[in-house]
Amino acid sequence: MTENFTEFWPVFLLSEINRLRKMTEAAGSPTDAHIMQVVAWSYLLTTTLDRKMEEKDFQSVLLAWNSGLQTSGDKKGTLDKRLTVSSIAHQTSIAFETVRRRVAKLEEKGFIANSREHGILLNPHSEFNREIVQELHPMEQKSLVSLFHLFCVYMKDKVR
Numbered sequence: 001m002t003e004n005f006t007e008f009w010p011v012f013l014l015s016e017i018n019r020l021r022k023m024t025e026a027a028g029s030p031t032d033a034h035i036m037q038v039v040a041w042s043y044l045l046t047t048t049l050d051r052k053m054e055e056k057d058f059q060s061v062l063l064a065w066n067s068g069l070q071t072s073g074d075k076k077g078t079l080d081k082r083l084t085v086s087s088i089a090h091q092t093s094i095a096f097e098t099v100r101r102r103v104a105k106l107e108e109k110g111f112i113a114n115s116r117e118h119g120i121l122l123n124p125h126s127e128f129n130r131e132i133v134q135e136l137h138p139m140e141q142k143s144l145v146s147l148f149h150l151f152c153v154y155m156k157d158k159v160r
Contacts, residue, residue, distance in 0.1 A: 004154055011150060015143035022139065026131040027111070034092050035102050036128065039112055042083040043068075043122035062133065068124045082119025 023033035048064045085103055089096040103120060106112045111128040114120045122129065 007150055007154065008147065011143070011147050015140065015147070018139060018143070019136065022131075022136045026128050026136070027106075028109075031094060031098065032102055032106060034094065035088055035099060035106065036111065036122075038088050038091050039083065039106075039120055039122050040132065042081075042120075043124075046081065046121075058137075065133070066124050068121070083121070084119055088120070 020030070020033060023037060024030050027033040027036045044061075044065065047068060048061050053060060053064060085096060085100045088094070088103070089099045092099070094102075103112065103114055107114050109126075109128075110123055111126045112120055112123055
């Protein structure tokens with residue numbers, strides 16, 4: 001990839017730019033998009049990876065994502081890993097007070113739930129989630145396929 005940097009990097013950066021644009025449209029601002037990115041990442045870990053799912057295809061992950069944390073047992077298991085304003089501030093380099101205020105606004109919009117017991121959780125039934133699942137994920141999948149295609153072509157030429 002370092003030899004053909006200009007073949008790969010523009011494709012990757014364009015996918016990042018498009019992702020940020022879509023997240024910003026869905027969340028309402030770049031700051032909220034950045035915060036929601038961390039919330040979505042944490043939610044993905046909590047609802048899928050931490051459960052050690054056997055089926056790892058997109059539909060199985062989507063089902064777990066949309067089901068969320070339904071039982072008190074599920075939520076209890078996440079307490080040691082709960083997402084907090086402090087952890088979001090640390091991961092995003094956004095000031096703590098800004099994150100605290102934005103999290104309160106995102107909770108008012110219904111995008112997240114925030115409690116002392118469970119931390120900050122994505123609301124899988126929100127409009128934000130619908131846009132991410134129905135619009136952003138397909139766009140990202142296409143971008144990744146393009147990037148992998150370029151890589152495969154490069155590797156095929158390299159082997160020759």
